[in-house]
Each structure stands twice: as C-alpha cells, then as structure tokens.
Amino acid sequence: QVRMQALKCFSVLAFENPQVSMTLVNVSVDGESLPQIFVKMLQRDKPIEMQLTSAKCLTSMCRAGAIRTDDSCIVLKTLPCLVRMCSKERLLEERVEGAETLAYLIETDVELQRIASITDHLIVMLADYFKYPSSVSAITDIKRLDHDLKHAHELRQAAFKLYASLGANDEDIRKKIIETENMMDRIVNGLSESSIKVRLAAVRCLHSLSRSVQQLRTSFQDHAVWKPLMKVLQNAPNEILVVASSTLCNLLLEFSPSKEPILESGAIELLCSLTQSENLALRVNGIWALMNMAFQAEQKIKSDILRGLSTEQLFQLLSDSDVNVLMKTLGLLRNLLSTRPHIDHIMSTHGKQIMQAVTLILEGEHNIEVKEQTLCILANIADGTTAKELIMTNDDILQKIKYYMSHSNAKLQLAAMFCISNLIWNEEEGSQERQDKLRDMGIVDILHKLSQSSDPNLCDK
Template identity: 30%
Template sequence: MTTSKYEESIKELGSQDDTKKLKALRFIKNSVIGNKTKKELYIKLGVVQRLVEYLSCPDNGSYQLKIQAATILGSIAYGKDENVSAVVTSGAVTPLLNTLSLPRDKPIMESIQERRKLLEATTRALKAIFASSRTLKCDTFSKKHIEDLVLILEATSNFLGHEPQGNVSSEGLSFAMIAEFTAAIIAKCCDTQIQQSQLEEAGVIQPLINLLHSGCIKAQEASLDAIATLCRENKELGETIINSKSLNTDQITTNTMLDFVKDKCPNMRLIAATCLTNLYRTGVFSEPFNEIILIVLPALVKLLQDPTDDVQERAPLVLADLIKDSEEMQKAAFDADAISRLSELLASVSSKDSEEETYPQLGVPGLGSVTKRKEKIKENSLIAIAAATLLKEECRTQAIEARVLPHVISGLTSRQPNVRLAACQCAKSLSRSVSHLRTSLVDAGIAPPLIKLLHDDSLVIQAAACGALCNLVLDFSPMKKCVIEAGAITRFVEYSQSDDTNLQLNGLWALKNQLFRADLQAKKAVMDVLTYDALIELLHEPNPTIQEQALEIVRNLVYGKQEDTDWVIEGIGKDDLLDVLESKLQVTSAMGLEDEVLPVTLVPALYIVVNMSSNAEAPKMALMSRSNIVNSVIHHLSHEDSSVRVTAVWCIINWTWASTDDNQEDLITRCRRLRDLGIEERLLAMKKDSSRDVCDRATTALEQLNDVLAGPSSN
C-alpha cells in the first residue's frame, strides 16, 4: 500500500502555516474515521503524539486545530484496545481533560456555547478512551477535572430540561451529545467508593437525575448507566438517589427508572433494570423482596430473547447479580422460567462454526467479531445459571431438564478462559444436588473435563475446577473413584500448599470432602500424601478460613470407629493434638477484639472434641485432663452463635455418656467434675435457649448427667 500521501499529511502537521495544518488534520480525520487500517497506519507514523501537542497549545489561534485533534484521537480510540493504549501512553488524557476547563469570567452557558464544538469532540474522545479496560482511572482525575465534568453536565442537563421535546435545535443536539458523553465518562470512572464519593461531593447526582427527564434517549441511557455505577455496592449513595427528585418534574427517581424498564428500547430497559438491581443489592429498599424487583426480574428474562445490540450479552449478568445469594430471588427466577430462557440463549450461540473461528481481541464493549460476542454470551449465561442454581434444588432440576449440561460440558473445554471459568462455576452449583450427582452429572461425564482443568494455565480456573470437584469427591458421589484414580489427591495436596489463597482454600476443601465419612484406608491414602506435619502447619495458618478447613480435615479424620481416632492421635501425637485444641478453644481475658475466637474455627474444633469423645474412654479422659479445654467448652455454652452452643452441648453429651458398663468409674469422675464446674446450672438455663436444637441437646445432657450422679455408685 502506498503511504506517501499519509506520510505527507504527517509532515504538514509540522508546518508553520495553520491553514496547512488544519487541512492536514481534516485529511487525517477523513482517512481514519471508520477505517481500522488507516488508524493503525497513523499510529505507526506517530500522529498521536503530534495531536497531543496540539491539545496542549494555548487557546489563542489553535481552537480549530484542537477540535480536529480531539476528533481524530476519539476516532483512533474507538476500536481496538491497542489503539486506546497508544492514545493513553502518549499522554493524551490529561490534555483532553484540561480542555473541559471553562473560563469563569462569563456565564457558564455562554462559555459552553462558545466552545461546544471542542467540548463535543473532547468528551466523545474521552468516552471512547474510558470505555476500554486498559485505561486506568484511579490517577486520572484531579478534583478540578471532576468539578469541570460536573459543571458541564449540570449546565447541559438544565438546558435540555428546558428544551421543547420533539423540536431540538442544532445547538440542543450538540448539548445533548456533550451531556451524553460526559455522563458516559462518569459511568466509567466511579468503580470504587472513593471515586463515587468524589463525584457525589462534586454534586453529580442531581444533574444526572435531571438528565433522565431530558427527552434525549442516548443522554438518558448514559445517565442511567452512570447512576447504576455510582450506587453499586454503596448504600449511602443509593439512599441519596432513591430520595432524589427531578427539579423539573418532581418525579421520584425509582418511579422514573420503573418507567424506563417498560420502555420500548431494549437497551434502555436493560440499563434501567441494572440501576434498580444495583440499588436492590445495596439494601436501600424497605422490603428485600418487593414490588419493584418483581417488575425488574421478568423484564430481564424477556430481554434474554431480544437480539438488539449487545442486550443479550449483558442481560444475563444483570440477572445473575439480581438473584445471587437469595433463595427468594432464585425462586422468582424459577417461576419466571429464567433458566430455560438462558438455556435457549446458550443453544442459539453454540455451533461448530463459532468454535472453529479465530478469536480476535475484543475492543470497545459490545463490538468485535461475531464469535467473540457469542463467547461472551456463553460466559454470561453460564454465570447466570450458576447463580440461579446455587441454593435451590428445584432450580437445579429445572436446569437439568432444560438441557443445560451439554452447554456446561462444552464450556469446560472452551478455548476461552472466561467461558471455562463460568462453566466451572455452573458445574459447582449443579453438583450441589445429591440426586443429580448420582444420575445426570454422571451420565453427562462432567468429571473428566473438570479433572483436566486442574492443570489449566490459569490458576483462577484451576481453583474453580477444584471447587467444582469438591462435591464430586464426597462419599455418596459415584464419581469419587474416578476423581481419585485420576491423581486428584496429589493435586489437591499441592493446592493446599499454594501461595494463592483461593487455590489453597479449595484444595483443602476438596481434601476435607474426600475424607468425609471415609474409611480408614481412604484416610491413610490422603494422609500419606498430605502428611501430619503439613496438616499441623495448616492448623496454625494466620488466615482463619484456612484454619477452618484444616480443622475440618481433623474432624473428619477422627470421625468413625475407635481405630480411626487412635490412628490420628498416634499420627499427630496426643499432646500435640490436645495443644491444638486448647489453642483453638481457649478464651483468655487478655484477648482483644482482633484476637477473638471466631465461630468458623470454634465449631470444627468443638466437633473434633465431639468425635474424639464418641467411642472409647481414653480420648475422653485425655480431653478432660486439660482444664483449659474443659473450661473453654463450658464457656462456649453461652456463646452468642447458636451453632457454637449446640456443638459445645454435644461435647457435654458425649462426656456424660459411656460406651459400655465397664466405664462407670471414669464416667462418674467426669460427671462429678462437670457438676463441680457448675454445668447443671448452665444446662438448666439452656433449656430456655432461643434455639430449639440447643434446648433439646441441653435436656439430653442434663438427663444423662443426673442419671449418672443419681446412681448407687456415684455417692
């Protein structure tokens, strides 16, 4: 390709004649708009740095040059992420933001009218730049830049609010675009609570709400998008938003959003649903399961079938966000047939053609190859199904009946890492079903691809595959044998020693599940690889979640027959095991809040005591020989967490019970000691506990204690 005329235009940019420079800029602009090849060519020719120099010049005599420079930068940035990186690396962002600064020696609207062409070009360029994930936002904005953005938004939104709808002037159209682009910039730059607070303090909320009533669809969409991001995981801001009203219409913001949920435009409906979902997630609505969300959820399900723009790509993620962690919302999704619709969406984008195509990089969100869009829809749909099937069995059954499993298996073998990750999450949710674990999941052959992913290039995917396999190694799973035979024990042990906390946690979880109700032979097979020395180190990890899983492993090891318990005591060492239990259970007066014993470690530690005390007398007497252990168990009978209280009562039940009549002397000794420590009064008080389970267990323990102490040989 001949490049002489393009190289000539670059040379002209260095001319002393502004007319020649302007002519060259217009040629470059016309060359790059809509032409990926020319954009890459001009980047190689060094045009970006020259454009940045133009933007940094004083205003005198360079106004038209700046407009053309900003327009070209925006066109170059609107495309591949590599183009955006070239623009950002050249230092273009700060000069672009600086052009938004308006003189304060005249009315603000007059300043905007004089500079509206430059503001339009600049905000368009910044919108394209900040749409890319490659652009770092944290250090970009100074307080002055934020104030400039909000000032422009406030002025343009007020202007549009007073413009007659349906009869927009050319000036009004330009202001609408400036408002749209400014709101879009804000939407991409308030991911953290610090950024959200900075924008709120600058007064951004009211202009955004006013813009919702402007009558300009694109500006309304951008405003909704900004509001959705501002209130994400920020309850304080969420409350401010739902209590706000438009200055012109006096309409409550949530009602406005509900109107948009019913809008004819699918993109508008989706963004409004996103806003309300983010508000719902903050907990600002008075009822957790309310009328507003009952309108939003069916709207999202309907959008799954709408092929407009990138709605199908984004709707599953919004749905997933709405229903995750809530049984009520997952039940509502079940009633709305959301899982079937997601399965249909997966089927519509699954084909051999899409698997065999190449995978170019995705640039601006919503753009890219057809294949890349299909893969994104697969990823997001699998994430939504994982969320929908996490907590309720009926939802998992609906997913199986909707033929989701073939798509999950396909996703596990996808060439796209994000699709593999989403498929692992989906497999994990579905594997929580005991009935389907024994039937549908076995028939679908879900174990082999998950095992293969334990060696994936991505540690995140390895951890997710391990998390999904956790349920496949439980005692009742028919896939347990094939997972073990594939060498999973060694892999899980490797993960348990990983520096990656998520990988380490999932590895320990898998080992714990593998040991659940396992026989002694299976336990020995695991410990031959893990070793007791490594287990003891894990028991003293600073991270309480790691400690919890290590304690759960010991709990499962000492569960079962007496020979199991004896083998563990021998392996760890009796004194070392008692030292561990003492350290995990003991509460001292010197403990501060940061040292407080947490329920996550207390419950498994107490269950170790329960399991050790379930058979022979020797382990019971060994535990009772440690005053700190006994006193700690009694102390935890009044713990604020009912799961801790009920486990502590189980310790008392096992200590006041003998396996055979030959153990009466030891039994009486234990019961007398417990009585001397005031256990009777504690158990009597616990019969009025708020937890029925605690009441029942306390009654059992008290009856056993009284029966022993009332016996003929106990006086």
C-alpha cells in the first residue's frame, strides 16, 4: 500500500517536470536506481495498478527528457506494458488509462509510434474501444446507463488520442488506422459527440490523419470529411477550433479534392474572422488556411480573399507582434501576387496599400526570413506588366532594393536581384527606360561587383 502511494506521488511529481525527473533518475535505493525499481514493478505478476502507475512514472520521466526514448526500459518494458493495458481482458478504467498514457509516451517520437503500431495488433485492438456498451437497449437501470455512457465516452476519447499519436508521422500507420473497420465513420461521428473531450480527441485524430496526401485524396474525399469539420468550425470552444482550423489548413492544400467544396461553403468569411481572433493559434491558422487557399487560385478567389480580409485587417496582420502571423501573411500576399494578370489586377486595386505595407516591413526591425519574403513579394510585383510601374515610380522602394543588393546576407541580395532582373527584362515594353533609370542609380556598378562574388548563386544571377 505504501509503495503504491509513493508511486502515485512520483508519477504526479515527474509529469511535465524535467527538474524533478532528472533528480528521480539519479536516486538510488539499496544500490538500485529508481527507474530499475519501476521496471521491476512493471512485471506481469505485480498488481495491475502497480504496473500502470510504474509505467506512468517512466513515461513522465521519458517525456521530460530524463530517460531516452530508445532506452530499453521504455522500448522493451514500458511500451509493451501499456499496450497490454489496452487489451479486452483489462477493466475499462485500466484500458482508458493505458491508452492515454501510451498516447502521451509516443506522441512526439516516430520510432516509438512505429514500435507501438506493430505490438500486439494494437491498431485493431483499439477498434474495440468503440464497441462499448455492447447493447444500450438491454440496460434498464438508469444509474448503470449513466455509468456505461461515461465509460463509453472515456474509451472513445482514449482511442482517438492514441490513434492521433500513432498516426502523427508515418504514412503506413495512417493507412492501417483508416483501414480499420468503419474508422472514418467513427471519426466523423466523433466530431458531433455531445462530450467536448471526445469531440476534441476526434478532431485531433482527424488532424493527425490529414497530414497524409494519399488519404486527403481518397478517404477524406469519400467520406466528405470537410462537411462535419466546417460545422465544428462554426461553433466550438477555442481548444477545438485551434485543432479543427489546423486540419482545415491541410484540407485546403492544392492537391486536396476538398478544397473546391470548402470554398463554396463560405470558408473565406469564416477564415477571415479567425484572423481577427485574440487567440494567437487561431490567427495563425486563419491566415495559413487563406495562404493555402490562394495558392494557384483563380482571380475571383483571390479578390474574394482580399475583400473578405479588408486592407485594414491586412495591415493589422502585417504589424502583428508574432513573427509566425507575419510570415504567413506575407506568404498569403505572395500567393495572391502570382501570375501576371492577377498581379496587375490586384495592384490596380490595392497597389498603394500593398506598397505601403512592403515599405513598412523593409524599414522595420525584422529578421532575415521576413525581409526575404517581402523582397520576393516585390519581385512578384516587378513581374507584372503594369504593376512594375508602382516600383519604378517609387524612389524610396528602389533605394531599398539597391540597399539590399549590397547587404551582408546572400539570401537578401539574391531576392533583391530578382526584383531588378524582373524590372529590366529586355523583351518587355519600356525596358530601356527602366534600365537607364536603374543605371543612373548605380545599380549596374553593384551588379558588376556581384558578378565577382564567391557565392555561385549571386554570381550566376
């Protein structure tokens, strides 16, 4: 009894606590380290509660970085013990705790995910979690019904969590999960569950599986997963919204057949509203999804995105304190400003504001990646037929391009040279006047200097 209490105490102390975990690893009792003692408590002849709690201790210490993920005490002892806890023979509570702990153990480690997926037919074993209670109609006792429904929710939640961890990285594992009996139907049903915890776990599972190009093209399309997902996005707590909007980002990639129907169901308005959220993750996901949506899109969609966002909101996002929001917004602008007719059309309606935004960023205290992305946007504008005049008539911007051509960072020099190259392209009308103006500014001298550069990319350009 005392040992159990001590185990529970260690399990709680070590959870997400690297300092405590490192201390525990170095503790020894009668010449044995604590992890070795915990491993002995995992043995099959020990009480189930002791096995489970020892596995939780070792899991917490592993996730906190105190035990390596390839340590034999994890791979050969902890992981198989937790898989055993998921079997039909175990009590419902043990199956829930076993699956949730295993999901946490393997969540970030590809190798552990692979090992777990081939241990004791785990993927098929988890499908049984959805078959409880076996028959609701036979239950007449209301208390019993309540108890059974609670366990049914917990089992489904645990199964979704573990499937999400298993499928986080490996394409073959995702395929196995999706091919498990009625799996996609179960996930789709999970999205409309009354229990928020089950809904969240189902969305997490869907998000994990949506990383598969193959599945986006097949199972996700066959089951029209985008419909219930859009429904979830209409009205859900933030923690569900964050995962659901991340999943939507994947469903909007250019090769996904769901992209078209999602667009038709009013997604632009929804995503534009997410970009105004107080919640950082939602702002990032909103703009990320719009960026994916704008990639190689037709002009109407691009115009709808710009209209939905409004210039004011675009500026708001470009001055966001979070670099991730800023990078995704620049990515969106870059995707909007691709192909000449689109560049010219967008710059004819929003040119002044976009040039203003570009100037602000190039003047601001931003990192190399942000400035490089901004110069690439300028290079796209310079590729327009009429749009390039917005650069040629803006001496401030031209001076900035000149400045970045001589910058100490080669990436920025290269991006600035793309701008110049697009401005002076010989086969276009007015190229001679543009070349003369740039020559007068001293651009040719810089190009001569760069042609002697030791960097082959700069030299070639």
